Amino acid sequence: MTSPTEKATDKKEEEKIPRGCRLVHLERVRRAIREAIEPREIDRLAETYKVLGDPTRLRILAALGGGEMCVCDLAAFLGLTESAVSHQLRRLKDTALVKCRREGKVLYYSLDDAHVAQLVSVGLAHVRE
Amino acid sequence: MTSPTEKATDKKEEEKIPRGCRLVHLERVRRAIREAIEPREIDRLAETYKVLGDPTRLRILAALGGGEMCVCDLAAFLGLTESAVSHQLRRLKDTALVKCRREGKVLYYSLDDAHVAQLVSVGLAHVRE
């Protein structure tokens, strides 16, 4: 299962495997390490999905899919305080999922780009299958 | 802004709007309510994204993208205990993101279907843009 060539790989990969743990399929562990996504990207990806993983924020995104809305519109739709909505919108903006523009006193929020609607629809396709 | 016809819509929608809250754009709130995704679907969607929103679970999915692995392989790759990995795999299985097959004492985990890899890649495209 572990051929001589596999045992002779560079140290970098070996060092990433904790000592003393069981190794049922060493070559598979090595490949996973080799092809792993960078930690920074993993963290950003996780942050994005974490933000998507809340019913309130998903409802906000779905609503914005129909056109821009202001904070109090969303508060009325969601049945929440404007403060709660504002907090959520900030997270959505920090993750580049929504953007906003000012018109007088009112801030109009909308989806940041086409990717966002796609993210929601791919997820829907999964849960509906 | 609020035409006579808009005021004459059915009561069901009106009742969904909390009393006493500001209404800057009533017609937008109505449309959001009308086109809203069902609560059950929203919850399942949120649950799916919540599961995706963790670095450890994303690393597991990315690793399984290269082929099936057993629990101790993943534990070695992640640098975590097998218990921690098992807990995470259960969440991934409950959300239909991974599946597993038994071969003797070993359980081999793999991505549940093509949708899963797509979910990860769409997310990656978003954070990389």
Add this chain to the structure above:
DNA sequence: GTTATAATTGAACATATGTTCAAATGTTAT
């Protein structure tokens, strides 16, 4: 049967999360 291996389960802990409340911005009109 016993022993060893692969994985799961449940309790416990520290940390993170979502909402509310009260107070503070920023903008427009008077």
Add this chain to the structure above:
DNA sequence: ATAACATTTGAACATATGTTCAATTATAAC
């Protein structure tokens, strides 16, 4: 200036989350 409006901010609270540890199940070999 002042007042009113739209939204944001920070602190506080209860609840949820991820990992570890110890104990348990399940399979295979002896």
